[in-house]
Amino acid sequence: MKILFHACCGVCSLYPIKKMKEEGKDFALYYSNPNIHPYKEWKERKKTFAAACEDEHVRYFIDQSYPLEDFLRTQLTYENRCQWCYQCRLENTAKKALAEGYDAFSTTLFISIYQDRELIRATGKAIAEKYGLTFYDRDFREGFTYAQELAKEREYYRQKYCGCIFSERDRYMKKRKQK
C-alpha cells in the first residue's frame, strides 16, 4: 500500500514520519492547507513543512495554491467550519494521491489532541469511497509530545493557533479577555 499523507504542518508530520519509517511503509506527504490565515502564516508553515521533510529525507509535495476567495465564499456555507476544512484538505489529498499513483491517503491531523477525530475519519472514509482509494485510519495522538519536543530541539516554527481566520480570532480574543 502506498500512502499519501495530507500534512497540516511540519511539526505534526514528525511523528507519522517516524512511525511510517519504522514500519517500512511506502509513503509521502502533501502540504495542502488553503485556508491557513494569513498568507504569511501559510508561508511559514509551508517552509517548516519542507524543512522537516528535507531533514527526514522523505518524499513530499506542496500545493502552492492559495484560493482565499473560494475559502471565504464556501467555508461559511457549512454549519461546522472544521467539516469544510477536513473535506477540502482530504479531497485535495485524494486527488493528488490518484495523480501520483498512491492507493491510500491519510492525514497528520491525526496526531492532534484538539481535532475532531471522528469527523476526520468519517470524512476521509466518504472521500475514499468516492475516489476508489483506501483511507488509512490511524491514531497518532501518542506522538504529540514527541513531535513538539523534537520541533523545539530543531528550532522549527511552531504555530500558535489551528490555522483558519476563525481559529486565529478565537485564540487571541481569549487571550485579550484574560488580561
Ligand code: SF4
Ligand atoms: S479550527 Fe482548524 S480544523 Fe477547524 S476550520 Fe479552522 S483550521 Fe480547520
